[in-house]
Amino acid sequence: xxxxxxxxxxxxxxxxxxxxxxxxxxxxxxxxxxxxxxxxxxxxxxxxxxxxxxxxxxxxxxxxxxxxxxxxxxxxxxxxxxxxxxxxxxxxxxxxxxxxxxxxxxxxxxxxxxxxxxxxxxxxxxxxxxxxxxxxxxxxxxxxxxxxxxxxxxxxxxxxxxxxxxxxxxxxxxxxxxxxxxxxxxxxxxxxxxxxxxxxxxxxxxxxxxxxxxxxxxxxxxxxxxxxxxxxxxxxxxxxxxxxxxxxxxxxxxxxxxxxxxxxxxxxxxxxxxxxxxxxxxxxxxxxxxxxxxxxxxxxxxxxxxxxxxxxxxxxxxxxxxxxxxxxxxxxxxxxxxxxxxxxxxxxxxxxxxxxxxxxxxxxxxxxxxxxxxxxxxxxxxxxxxxxxxxxxxxxxxxxxxxxxxxxxxxxxxxxxxxxxxxxxxxxxxxxxxxxxxxxxxxxx
Numbered sequence: 001x002x003x004x005x006x007x008x009x010x011x012x013x014x015x016x017x018x019x020x021x022x023x024x025x026x027x028x029x030x031x032x033x034x035x036x037x038x039x040x041x042x043x044x045x046x047x048x049x050x051x052x053x054x055x056x057x058x059x060x061x062x063x064x065x066x067x068x069x070x071x072x073x074x075x076x077x078x079x080x081x082x083x084x085x086x087x088x089x090x091x092x093x094x095x096x097x098x099x100x101x102x103x104x105x106x107x108x109x110x111x112x113x114x115x116x117x118x119x120x121x122x123x124x125x126x127x128x129x130x131x132x133x134x135x136x137x138x139x140x141x142x143x144x145x146x147x148x149x150x151x152x153x154x155x156x157x158x159x160x161x162x163x164x165x166x167x168x169x170x171x172x173x174x175x176x177x178x179x180x181x182x183x184x185x186x187x188x189x190x191x192x193x194x195x196x197x198x199x200x201x202x203x204x205x206x207x208x209x210x211x212x213x214x215x216x217x218x219x220x221x222x223x224x225x226x227x228x229x230x231x232x233x234x235x236x237x238x239x240x241x242x243x244x245x246x247x248x249x250x251x252x253x254x255x256x257x258x259x260x261x262x263x264x265x266x267x268x269x270x271x272x273x274x275x276x277x278x279x280x281x282x283x284x285x286x287x288x289x290x291x292x293x294x295x296x297x298x299x300x301x302x303x304x305x306x307x308x309x310x311x312x313x314x315x316x317x318x319x320x321x322x323x324x325x326x327x328x329x330x331x332x333x334x335x336x337x338x339x340x341x342x343x344x345x346x347x348x349x350x351x352x353x354x355x356x357x358x359x360x361x362x363x364x365x366x367x368x369x370x371x372x373x374x375x376x377x378x379x380x381x382x383x384x385x386x387x388x389x390x391x392x393x394x395x396x397x398x399x400x401x402x403x404x405x406x407x408x409x410x411x412x413x414x415x416x417x418x419x420x421x422x423x424x425x426x427x428x429x430x431x432x433x434x435x436x437x438x439x440x441x442x443x444x445x
Contacts, residue, residue, distance in 0.1 A: 038324045040072050044080075046258035050154075050192055051329075053080050053089060058329045060096065071100055078105050085119060086157040087112040119156055126152060143172035150185060163189045163198075176212035179205070184217065187224050191256055196228040203228070219249035223257050227330060230265060235338065236273035242266025243282055247291045263292035265331060267299040271306055272341035276349070279307055311346045312365050318342065319367075347376060348385055351397060359395040370395055 040059060044052055060073035074097050081090050094107045130145035150165035166185040173179045183206035190198035203225050206213065213221070226241035242262050249259060270283050283289060283303060293300035302317035318339060326332050343366075350365070351357055363373045377397060380386040387400045 037066075037069065038327055040069065040076065044076055046260060047254050049255040050086075050157075051255055053077050053086075054192070055329050056080065057093065057096075059327045062327050062332070067100075071097070075101055075105060082108070082111065085115050085155045087115050088157050119152075122152060139172045139174055143169045143174075143178060146172070147181075147185070150189075154189060159189050159193050163193065176209045180209060180212045180217060184220065187221075188256065191224065191227060194231075196231045199224055199228045215246055215248040216250075216252050219246045220253045220256075222246075223249065223253055223262060226262075226265060227257065230269065230330060230334060233334065233337070235269040235334070235341075239266055239269035239273055240282075243270065243286060243289050245288070245292070247288055259292055260295045261328075261330075263289075263296040263299050264325070264328075267293065267296075267303055268331075268338050268342070271303060272338045272345070276307065279303070306342070306346065309349065311350055312367065314346065315343070315367060344376075344380060344385070347380060351377075351386055351388060351399065355399050357397040359390075359397060362397070 038059070040056070043059075044056055047055060056073045056077035060070045060077065063069040063073065074093060078090075078093050078097065078101075081093060090108070090112060094105070097105050099106065126145065126148055130142070130149065133141035133145050146165050146169045150162045150169070153159070153162035153165060163186060166182055166189060169182045169185075170179065173182060183202040186202045187199050187206075190196070190202065203221050206217075206221055222241050222245040226238045226245070229235070229238035229241060243266050245262050245266070249262065251259070266289065267283070270279060274282065284307060290300075293303070298317050298321055302314045302321075305311070305314035305317065322335065322339070325335055347366070350362065359370050359373055359377075363370045366373060368376075374390060374392065377386060377388070377390060381388060381390070388397050389400060390397055
């Protein structure tokens with residue numbers, strides 16, 4: 001096992017980097033998440049719109065100990081903001097840069113004034129149009145007016161007002177597709193605001209109209225539901241939603257989530273909560289999800305290693321991915337919990353087949369010291385997840401196997417009692433029929 005540990009890391013990394021690299025597609029297919037520093041440009045290219053900016057700002061916030069990485073993220077966020085109309089975000093990112101990127105990335109007052117002036121004019125125009133529609137009582141035009149207001153507020157970072165405008169369109173929806181559109185818009189803004197109770201509510205509303213849902217919309221709803229369950233720490237439910245996401249998703253929802261995220265979130269949540277059979281049937285043998293896993297080969301390999309009981313290699317992958325996964329805006333808060341659950345499952349499965357386990361060998365397999373491993377095993381034994389006892393002097397774990405002979409006697413005795421009860425019941429029934437007890441009772445009535 002020690003030999004496996006020494007070679008598994010670099011050899012597997014080489015295979016991963018060699019996998020799928022082909023000329024023009026090299027930049028797109030190379031791993032975004034690896035043991036190396038996050039490729040911010042490649043990572044950001046997976047997203048669009050507001051989430052791209054927020055993810056870059058989050059990376060900058062979490063990378064303050066690495067100034068080069070922080071400034072790269074802020075530079076890209078600055079450039080992305082200038083493509084839109086959110087002047088408030090522009091001011092915020094300039095404050096974070098503090099002149100460290102030179103005069104080109106300073107406060108652009110002229111741009112802010114131009115955008116704000118244009119926004120005021122557009123808002124006034126939208127208000128006049130909406131008032132005219134409401135006067136004429138044209139439901140479809142009123143719906144479109146509120147929807148345009150929602151888009152306007154969303155573009156300018158006023159998420160609360162955008163949400164209210166989208167919700168108001170509900171009273172003027174005349175078709176089921178309009179309701180689904182309202183639900184998807186409200187879900188998008190709710191995710192950006194972190195209001196995942198609203199997300200769940202509007203997903204439920206949309207799913208009540210299955211006839212109006214095309215495969216892409218269904219895939220988007222699965223992803224949004226997965227994020228909502230992840231946020232509420234319902235990891236098994238989150239895993240199921242991500243695993244149910246169809247390949248139709250593609251890059252159609254990159255204003256919220258990338259296909260690579262579906263693989264990472266779904267894979268880690270499944271690994272932390274599924275038993276071996278579920279892992280095999282719902283993850284490894286899932287043809288749809290396999291398409292997502294191909295985009296993140298490290299996650300695919302660590303799942304296969306875990307199922308194949310190659311725990312050292314699996315934990316190596318997890319350790320290599322951790323630094324970059326901590327930069328993920330949705331996953332960072334849950335990473336320690338998920339990693340802990342995965343490690344506990346690995347410890348339990350490692351000990352399960354053996355009568356006794358040498359703690360020194362086990363510690364080497366799990367990249368820890370014997371004292372730390374003992375504490376982990378003690379916690380699992382106390383929690384009744386591992387049926388064993390520890391010989392601290394000889395550093396050996398002994399499994400507590402049930403007394404098979406006694407258990408067999410107990411089963412035989414129980415079977416005999418059940419047989420005796422069944423025979424007595426049959427005899428009683430036969431005697432009742434023989435003496436026509438039921439017939440006499442009915443005649444009396």
